Amino acid sequence: MAQIWVVGEANTSYNVTKFKMAYHAHQRRKVKTIPDPGIFAQMRSHTDAFWAKTWRERSRWLVYERNPAHDDGQIRRMLQAMQAHREFHPLWDRLDELHGQPAVVGGINALLHVSLHATVQTQCETGDPAQALPALRALEDAGFSHHRAEHVLMHALTLELADVMSDPAPSSPTRYAGRLGLIELRLRNPQAFAKRIRETARNAPCICGSTIKFKRCCRDWLSLPLAPTAWAMSLPDAPQYCTTEYLGQAADDDPTVLLQNTAAVAYALERLGDLEGGLAALRQMSDLVGEVEETRDQLVPFRHNVFQHFWDFAMNHGRGCEEAIALADRLLAAGGMDAQARLILELARADLLARAGQRREADAVYTRALTGAPARLQQEVARRKTRLESLLKARHEQ
Numbered sequence: 036m037a038q039i040w041v042v043g044e045a046n047t048s049y050n051v052t053k054f055k056m057a058y059h060a061h062q063r064r065k066v067k068t069i070p071d072p073g074i075f076a077q078m079r080s081h082t083d084a085f086w087a088k089t090w091r092e093r094s095r096w097l098v099y100e101r102n103p104a105h106d107d108g109q110i111r112r113m114l115q116a117m118q119a120h121r122e123f124h125p126l127w128d129r130l131d132e133l134h135g136q137p138a139v140v141g142g143i144n145a146l147l148h149v150s151l152h153a154t155v156q157t158q159c160e161t162g163d164p165a166q167a168l169p170a171l172r173a174l175e176d177a178g179f180s181h182h183r184a185e186h187v188l189m190h191a192l193t194l195e196l197a198d199v200m201s202d203p204a205p206s207s208p209t210r211y212a213g214r215l216g217l218i219e220l221r222l223r224n225p226q227a228f229a230k231r232i233r234e235t236a237r238n239a240p241c242i243c244g245s246t247i248k249f250k251r252c253c254r255d256w257l258s259l260p261l262a263p264t265a266w267a268m269s270l271p272d273a274p275q276y277c278t279t280e281y282l283g284q285a286a287d288d289d290p291t292v293l294l295q296n297t298a299a300v301a302y303a304l305e306r307l308g309d310l311e312g313g314l315a316a317l318r319q320m321s322d323l324v325g326e327v328e329e330t331r332d333q334l335v336p337f338r339h340n341v342f343q344h345f346w347d348f349a350m351n352h353g354r355g356c357e358e359a360i361a362l363a364d365r366l367l368a369a370g371g372m373d374a375q376a377r378l379i380l381e382l383a384r385a386d387l388l389a390r391a392g393q394r395r396e397a398d399a400v401y402t403r404a405l406t407g408a409p410a411r412l413q414q415e416v417a418r419r420k421t422r423l424e425s426l427l428k429a430r431h432e433q
């Protein structure tokens with residue numbers, strides 16, 4: 036029997052999930068093991084270091100040289116799920132550099148998220164439970180992408196995890212299979228589904244087949260919207276690169292959505308103290324912004340936002356200054372800004388030069404700006420210069 040280690044704090048999968056848990060924390064204090072007769076046995080309980088190594092060695096093979104002879108089921112499915120979440124790639128590359136901290140982004144445990152993907156994939160491929168694949172098919176027929184359809188199944192799986200954790204009884208295959216069956220019924224026969232909901236009293240045993248009261252079991256999650264737009268991946272804590280409406284309509288591999296989620300990963304890695312990883316995520320954002328510009332015809336200010344994110348990072352940590360300067364150069368060359376925006380960008384570039392140790396070049400820009408800028412901007416220039424001086428002084432004294 037595979038063991039699942041669960042610790043406090045951290046939302047497992049996506050924003051509709053209410054309970055808090057994290058996974059893969061063998062050595063932490065609040066550890067408990069879930070009694071499991073089978074449902075969770077398919078989840079992988081390898082360490083982060085194992086997945087870091089497997090990702091490094093195998094992900095390339097998985098994508099470019101898939102060979103059925105090398106197929107080993109669960110690890111393949113886990114790698115496929117890791118691959119499908121492009122926003123997490125900078126995180127997978129750094130899994131063994133996080134010093135045992137769980138890879139949590141905006142409260143979402145990324146490794147647990149893909150582990151849940153791999154688990155429902157296993158259930159669909161093996162037909163155990165039998166209700167998994169029909170539920171997935173019903174979702175796909177209703178217009179869900181494969182990825183979002185899996186998110187719905189994963190939600191049923193996380194409900195089961197939550198139930199087992201709040202009441203340390205063994206997981207219930209009947210209850211889980213019943214919930215999967217309800218997903219299918221709701222989509223294939225909405226009238227029959229609505230009738231069952233209507234005719235079930237709040238205090239009656241739940242329609243999933245558990246012995247728990249309906250109001251305490253499935254009533255709440257069955258009232259969640261079951262439309263593809265509601266099940267897109269959106270990481271909390273990300274800066275807003277797209278509206279909720281855009282997110283709901285966009286494809287799973289839409290570069291704007293990936294850009295927003297990758298920004299959340301960049302923040303998370305920075306917060307976890309992995310600056311190398313944070314910088315890699317910022318680089319992925321730079322690449323994505325190029326893809327955004329190819330796919331969206333309106334003028335998008337995303338490159339400026341990505342530059343701002345880079346600037347914050349470089350000024351805070353003194354890393355990535357050269358790349359941020361190159362980004363500023365590209366923005367300045369592209370033009371399309373009024374005089375004020377251009378000046379602000381030139382000053383931001385000068386800040387980076389100073390931070391990278393090129394004081395003379397930076398001073399030249401400030402001096403030029405102070406003499407050339409219109410009176411209303413002189414104050415801004417002087418303020419930035421003073422602030423930078425004190426920042427650099429403080430760094431020097433440290």
Ligand SMILES: [Zn+2]
Pocket residue numbers: 120148152182186268
């Ligand atoms: Zn996912």
Ligand SMILES: [Zn+2]
Pocket residue numbers: 241242243244245252253254
């Ligand atoms: Zn129920």
